Amino acid sequence: MNPIDSLFQRLRAQKRAAFMPFLTAGDPDIAFTRELLPAVADAGADLMEIGFPFSDPIADGPVIQASYTRALNHKLKIADVFAALRDTAARPNWSAPLVSMASYSLMFKMGPTAFIEAAQKSGVSGAVVPDVPVEEAEELSKLARDRDFKLILLVTPTTSPERAAKVVQACSGFVYVVSVVGITGAREALPSALREQLARLRTMTDLPLCVGFGVSRPEQVRDLKEIADGVIVGSAVVKKLEAAGADRAKGLEDVKRFVAELRAPLG
Ligand SMILES: O=P(O)(O)OC[C@@H](O)[C@@H](O)c1c[nH]c2ccccc12
Numbered sequence: 016m017n018p019i020d021s022l023f024q025r026l027r028a029q030k031r032a033a034f035m036p037f038l039t040a041g042d043p044d045i046a047f048t049r050e051l052l053p054a055v056a057d058a059g060a061d062l063m064e065i066g067f068p069f070s071d072p073i074a075d076g077p078v079i080q081a082s083y084t085r086a087l088n089h090k091l092k093i094a095d096v097f098a099a100l101r102d103t104a105a106r107p108n109w110s111a112p113l114v115s116m117a118s119y120s121l122m123f124k125m126g127p128t129a130f131i132e133a134a135q136k137s138g139v140s141g142a143v144v145p146d147v148p149v150e151e152a153e154e155l156s157k158l159a160r161d162r163d164f165k166l167i168l169l170v171t172p173t174t175s176p177e178r179a180a181k182v183v184q185a186c187s188g189f190v191y192v193v194s195v196v197g198i199t200g201a202r203e204a205l206p207s208a209l210r211e212q213l214a215r216l217r218t219m220t221d222l223p224l225c226v227g228f229g230v231s232r233p234e235q236v237r238d239l240k241e242i243a244d245g246v247i248v249g250s251a252v253v254k255k256l257e258a259a260g261a262d263r264a265k266g267l268e269d270v271k272r273f274v275a276e277l278r279a280p281l282g
Pocket residue numbers: 037064066073074075079116145198199200201227228229230247248249250251
């Protein structure tokens with residue numbers, strides 16, 4: 016069974032939501048990522064979304080964009096990312112499924128089949144693809160399904176119900192529910208319409224619903240755990256690395272502590 020499915024099956028039985036930090040591969044370089052991922056798993060991440068830096072980002076806010084720039088300044092190559100993920104997933108007792116987050120243009124350039132196969136060889140269990148139109152996702156969805164690789168697409172607050180139904184059909188593993196209209200980045204409060212958005216999606220699919228965009232505090236995680244199957248935090252985590260700057264040991268410690276704090280309300 017795909018590790019994402021077994022994870023959510025286990026969490027459902029425990030009535031617990033998943034905590035999923037987003038980290039940019041190669042921020043600030045790939046050697047640091049190799050250290051960071053196991054530390055974040057130890058701190059309580061149930062699965063991890065790993066961003067593939069891209070020079071022409073789509074929905075990424077300033078914090079994530081800056082992390083891509085740091086990575087690309089070190090001439091990061093996709094092969095280095097896959098190698099780091101492969102070694103991470105091959106660690107003894109490794110249990111946190113890895114999910115890639117890459118622009119469709121990046122997958123397309125490599126060839127979707129080649130990307131999926133390279134990802135699977137590297138122990139990656141699925142891919143968040145934020146910018147493939149659902150009309151064009153069918154082929155990708157089939158490619159992924161045939162290989163038991165999970166394809167995770169996004170539903171936003173402005174996605175029409177007709178379109179949302181198509182998106183969840185093309186998805187596997189879980190559905191990425193974008194909480195706010197706009198780009199990634201910490202927000203003070205999450206929209207009150209999120210509850211109805213999730214309830215509506217529940218009538219369309221049995222897949223786990225994971226909420227991301229704007230989450231940055233343990234109180235928000237606590238509120239979300241009643242209504243979502245997973246909580247994704249990107250910018251607020253990445254910001255810790257930015258803030259620590261050249262002090263990598265501090266960056267690592269700050270991220271670990273913050274992940275543990277965010278994860279705590281999930282029990
Ligand atoms: O940064 P936030 O607001 O915590 O949101 C998560 C997000 O960063 C991560 O899932 C992500 C980073 N880049 C993306 C691009 C599209 C969709 C999602 C993402």
